[in-house]
Amino acid sequence: MNKKIMKTFIGVVTAVAVAGSFVGCGSKNSNVGETTSLTxxxxxxxxxxxxxxxxxxxxxxxxxxxxxxxxxxxxxxxxxxxxxxxxxxxxxxxxxxxxxxxxxxxxxxxxxxxxxxxxIGFAVVVSKDVTVESLTKEQIQDIFKGNITNWNQVGGTDKEIVLVHRKSSSGTRMSFIDKIMDGEKEDTSIGITKPESGAVREAVKVTEGSISYLALSYLSEDVREDVKPIGINGVEPSNENIIKGDYIFWSxxxxxxxxxxxxxxxxxxxxxxxxxxxxxxxxxxxxxxxxxx
Structure with missing residues (x-):
């Protein structure tokens, strides 16, 4: 092979190799490219x-x-x-x-x-001094609308009910309004409002007669030492009851x-x-x- 033919051959091979490398980099099926883009x-x-x-x-x-x-x-x-x-x-x-x-x-x-x-499931929670173990959905609605104001109206002791609300941007609050309040907003002019779960926990812990709601995922054993989850319509708040279709407060x-x-x-x-x-x-x-x- 003379020198002129050899140079031509090498040039073609180089061009093909370079073109091939560009095709490989741009291909969606390239394992390297796909892995990098995803992870x-x-x-x-x-x-x-x-x-x-x-x-x-x-x-x-x-x-x-x-x-x-x-x-x-x-x-x-x-x-x-x-x-x-x-x-x-x-x-x-x-x-x-x-x-x-x-x-x-x-x-x-x-x-x-x-x-x-x-x-995710949610639970209505009360302060430890509250003796009530379960409320009906209608009773919870009346409590958060201000129609029921004392625990003795729902089978508890003579103690004022204190509402602990979540802020308006809270998705947990919207789930509460949707699943428990049937779309009607609670009366936030009574009670107190807290920004997030930790603040709700602390407020319910230190406020006698208080009631609020928290995600089940937040209710660790440590949290349950400070607040008491109660049933809704006689059904205990648990993931097992949600999976069975027996418990209504989840999303x-x-x-x-x-x-x-x-x-x-x-x-x-x-x-x-x-x-x-x-x-x-x-x-x-x-x-x-x-x-x-």
Whole structure:
């Protein structure tokens, strides 16, 4: 082979090799490219304080398996999560309620993709001095509307009822209004209002005759030393009773994205509902999606 032919041959081979390398990098089927796009980068997960403990543990596990991923999890309430995603300040918005319920705007809600990741139960809780063990749904409604003001009106001792409300942006509060109050708002002009679960716990602990509501996932043995969960319609608040369909105060936990989830957002949401994450879901008091379908 003469030198001219040799140079031509080498040039062709080099061009083919370079072209091939560009095709490989741009191909969606490339394992390297696909892995990098799904499990690297940084995202912000914002919203529901009720879902926050599970999101934090799942994020920690996910990042240990994918060391090029950074997942920041913050609370702030369901309203903050949905607003954050809509305004581009968060990649995933956690919420105890649907975007339609929270926004009151069906068209705006259509900008978001809803991902149900688990179930969560809630309990009506009272201070330890309250002797009542269960209330009917109607009695709870009358208490939070201010129609029933003393525990002796529902079978308890002669003691004034003190309401402990959640702030208006709380997804837990919206679940309470939806599931217990049948859409009617409680009378927030009476009682006190607290911003999050820890503040509710403390208020109920130190206030005689008080009543409020907390997520079952928050009601650890430690918390139960400070507050007392009570039944609704004679049914104990538990995940087992929710799964059986006997207990009414529960909802799905949602993760919202602006449009369909892609890349790291999708990978993390997929991990949240994976069999691998079920151990965290159950250990922290939530209900796996597989048990609610």
């Amino acid at each position: 690297s980068g940084e995202i912000m997960v914002l919203g529901s304080s009720a879902l926050q403990p599970l999101a934090e543990v799942a994020a920690k596990d996910f990042m240990e398996k994918n060391n090029e991923a950074v997942i920041n999890v913050q609370g702030g309430g369901s309203g903050a999560g949905i607003k954050g995603v809509l305004e581009g300040n968060a990649d995933i918005g956690n919420s105890d309620v649907t975007a339609e319920q929270k926004l009151g705007d069906e068209e705006k809600a259509k900008e978001l993709a809803d991902h149900e990741v688990c179930g 799905f936990e949602h993760m919202y994205t602006k449009g369909e989830a892609e890349g790291l957002e999708k990978a993390f949401i997929d991990y949240m509902v994976s069999e691998e994450n079920v151990k965290n879901v159950e250990a922290l008091g939530y209900i796996p999606m597989s048990k609610l379908k």
